[in-house]
Amino acid sequence: MHSRFAKSRLLAVSTAVTVAAGLAVPGEALSAPSPTPAAPAGPAADRGAMPQPDATLGASWRKSSDVIVTGAGDTEGYHLYIAREKDAFAWSTLATLKSSSLEIGPWMGEVCVTGTGRYAVAVFAPKKAANKPELMRAGGFAAVVDTTTGKSTHVATGVSLSYYNPACGPDDRVLINRSIGDDFGTDTEVLTIDAAAAKVIKTRKVKGQLTTPAPAPDGDYGVAGGNLVKIAADGRTTKVAKIKGQAFGVRATGRSGVDIVSVLGKETVAERFSGGKLRETARGPVGKLQLFGQAGGENALVGTTTSAVAAAELKTVATDERVDTVSVKGHLLAEEVYSKQAAVAVQSPLQFAQPEDAGKITVKLRATTSGARVTQELASTEAPVLDADINSSPDKGDTARVSAALAARSVTEPKCIVPRNDPKMQPLQPSPNQVEWAIDQAVHGRLMVQRPSDYLKGGLPAYKPQVLFEKKNLVGGGTVPANVLLGVVAQETNMSQASWHVVPGDTGNPLIGSYYGNKGNLDYINFDDADCGYGIGQVTDGMAGGQWSDTQARAISLDYAANIAASLNILIEKWNQIQNEPYEYQVLMNNNDPSYAENWFTALWAYNSGYYPYDRRNTDLQGGYWGVGWLNNPANSEYPADRGAFLRATMADAETPSHWSYPERIMGWIESPQKKGLVIWTEAYSKPSFGANGRTWGPAAKKIMPVPDRFAFCKPEVNNCSEAQNGCPAVNKSCWYYGHGASSWPKGLLQDKGDIANCLLEECTKENLAYSLGSSEPAIDRIYPMECDTFGxxxxxxxxxxxxxxxxxxxxxxxxxxxxxxxxxxxxxxxxxxxxxxxxxxxxxxxxxxxxxxxxxxxxxxxxxxxxxxxxxxxxxxxxxxxxxxxxxxxxxxxxxxxxxxxxxxxxxxxxxxxxxxxxxxxxxxxxxxxxxxxxxxxxxxxxxxxxxxxxxxxxxxxxxxxxxxxxxxxxxxxxxxxxxxxxxxxxxxxxxxxxxxxxxxxxxx
The missing domain is CATH 2.60.120.260 (Galactose-binding domain-like)
Incomplete structure (x- = not known):
């Protein structure tokens, strides 16, 4: 048997244990302190059982039915982990979910447990799907998992990668969304899953964008246009209440009503809908109060409350940290859950994922009875594996559309002009120092390194990158801040020019986005749908022919420096598209000075999801609308309203990138650079130059960038969007943001609203060059040494x-x-x-x-x-x-x-x-x-x-x-x-x- 199977044994190391008194679940008495026996001997102790369980969990833990299910992804799949209080919360793997129909992960996912506690339902997908708008809308798998046996059943394909998917109810009925359209703003399909039967029993089409669906005993609810709505059997929605803030959590109880949490200014507001009316049940700071379902049809408000009133089937669980998962009776909180591969990837993204790290996770736990905090490092136990076949899914959405696409697809003639698996095209994977050097030079037009003829044996003539791709000028003058382009390549490709299978110092296949037009599906080819994004900057334009010479196209594929030169021009084009609009229709940022990183927010928005010019507003494609789309607007309810800035509080944010819009993620990578190294980790590229009067965050006074408030791109006269309306009620293309002057945003995190960030008063962020202009290309920092020994x-x-x-x-x-x-x-x-x-x-x-x-x-x-x-x-x-x-x-x-x-x-x-x-x-x-x-x-x-x-x-x-x-x-x-x-x-x-x-x-x- 392969050694990996033999190594698959559970490992637990308690790296930190602290005990704090005074935190308890309402309605359950704390036991008096008593002599504490040792943790259970045998397998439970080896699987991360809570230490000193009588003290940490209370004397009745042996008779408890409490259970917790959480998940984490890596290259082997999305793993579900389970722990029961009667075992002192000793952990085991419940199931591993993946699809070998898709290219290798790493995987990400979301999971919820049904009200009966018998089933877990998960939505999972390759993590890189978060970079593609079409996969964000409908690129996930859904599966039902029996929490007793781990038996897993694939129930749907092509569902939204949204923070609220899946949505469990007080019984075994679950709702999952699928977005229909091109910008999370057209229509929504709501799938109803009977977890006990492990199948989709109903699919309804809802007009417009519906988020946070919630199955309830008296029907199904969700949020549309800032209102709580009820979904009829035919998909029609009826407004039942106006929510106070922007909702990010909706959950029905078994008998008493529907609970909602929303963000209103600096506060999170909890409300209960019952008897046709909404009433407030609690308030707390933004980011510090969350809603979770509990066993028996109850709900729990978890976090910090500044005010609360009693409500049936609703309890409060006090904690001072954000929480990832709550046990079904609220006795254990998982504050953070992340895989070892993910931790290494965030810290050292260019290191090849180590197979032996697959299945290993870190969980940061808090027992609510005692307040004890424990950090456990765990590894997988043997468990059932679901290998979901994307081609035989019981639910693939619009069957007629899928069938038509299959019939019309092209499978013989590649669309992308530089092929894969060609020995003549083997780019070198650069190391981060080379990437930063090239970007520092490129943004100032100094990327003039001489490439000799036949560079990397690719058959190219001699060239210089910024002679081959002459740097374009920014409208109005100035340059792109180097740290902005560094953030883009960090998010897009982990700074990779060659395939993700190749580490720095290797040569290999070019990195090509969806070369086969299959969105990762190994059993499907449609060359007509190929993305053709090449290399470190995912240069797409012209890579299907027509724009570049043969030399230029192959240089984009082969040479990271040439690719950076071409990528820079694409980013400049997005800036210039906005600047070239009639003045009254420009989407300008702050003082519109390109030297400040914050002012690139909308250009980055356009880099990901496109810019639609004013002079094409009446085309059939755009239906009279123009500007930047709704998908990446921070006000979009596809992103949780209580989120903080990406990567600011924890690098574990990279486990769930779909919780932030694309430009927010880029700002996060600028503020918090990726790391490099094998044992000692250092920053893979430089932090920016923060403004002298810029913001700081946290006890350590970490320097940060001002990030836009959720509603910075909401103006009723522009896109029908406002904070008073909790977003854009129309939820269609009229929500697109299309100019009318400059946008500025309040400082800091969402919960730190204050005065307008003024770049002229040195409150904004500029580039920080690590390499002097005109300096020579640094030597590559290899992961593996060259092995040129000769066979004896x-x-x-x-x-x-x-x-x-x-x-x-x-x-x-x-x-x-x-x-x-x-x-x-x-x-x-x-x-x-x-x-x-x-x-x-x-x-x-x-x-x-x-x-x-x-x-x-x-x-x-x-x-x-x-x-x-x-x-x-x-x-x-x-x-x-x-x-x-x-x-x-x-x-x-x-x-x-x-x-x-x-x-x-x-x-x-x-x-x-x-x-x-x-x-x-x-x-x-x-x-x-x-x-x-x-x-x-x-x-x-x-x-x-x-x-x-x-x-x-x-x-x-x-x-x-x-x-x-x-x-x-x-x-x-x-x-x-x-x-x-x-x-x-x-x-x-x-x-x-x-x-x-x-x-x-x-x-x-x-």
């Missing part, structure tokens, strides 16, 4: 020196090895390597499904290997067979003994496979040799990287026509998470050798 053929004492060694590389043209190993160290290719892609099945037999999940990377012998992921035998469309055919130094018809030695790369493969050795032209199989790539190459020492290795496959009698093969399809345990590599292979002629002493996997003689 001569060390085998049994080697037959009268015959040639046959070396077969992963590239037949070894001049395409571009990582940097000297060409004269690359032994001649003496044979042929082939990749047979796919065993196509289904409606279109010629579609290149297998190549979607094929990758090249600058690991491996002399700096190149291919790798792909491992699949079950029924995933034949993704079958890839690698074949090494040596040109043996033999007379036809003769045979001789050869030792076969395969090279395993130091990274890029963490699965296992069986090499098939065939001994002659009839291809009679002589041997199967099993190899565990991860076990052979990866270190078990934290912080110590893997190392490439030659692995002995055995000694065989071979004839001309012999070959070795390995495939990625066939083992039942394969789920698309583990990978296999195709690297170099050597066939070493030897004297006769006792076969018993030359078996597969014996150490190679040296």
């Amino acid at each position: 053929f001569w060390s085998d004492p049994a080697r037959d020196a009268t015959k040639k060694v046959s070396m077969v590389y992963s590239l037949n043209d070894t001049t395409r090895h571009n990582l940097g190993c000297d060409d004269d160290t690359i032994e001649p290719q003496n044979g042929k390597f082939t990749l047979r892609l796919g065993n196509p099945a289904g409606d279109i037999s010629t579609a290149p499904y297998a190549e979607i999940d094929l990758h090249q990377v600058g690991a491996g012998y002399k700096g190149h290997s291919w790798f792909t992921y491992l699949y079950r035998s029924d995933r034949t469309k993704h079958k890839i067979v690698g074949t090494w055919i040596p040109d043996l130094d033999l007379v036809p018809g003769t045979r001789s003994r050869y030792s076969i030695v395969a090279h395993l790369p130091n990274h890029g493969a963490d699965g296992f496979g069986d090499y098939q050795i065939y001994n002659g032209p009839i291809l009679g199989q002589t041997k199967e040799c099993h190899v565990d790539f991860e076990a052979e190459t990866q270190s078990d020492i934290p912080g110590v990287l893997g190392k490439g290795k030659w692995v002995y496959l055995g000694n065989y009698e071979l004839g001309r026509g012999s070959q070795v093969q390995i495939s990625n399809v066939g083992v039942p345990e394969f789920t698309g998470n583990d990978s296999v590599a195709f690297d170099a292979m050597a066939f070493v002629p030897t004297a006769d050798r006792n076969p018993a002493a030359a078996a597969c996997r014996e150490d190679y003689p040296s």
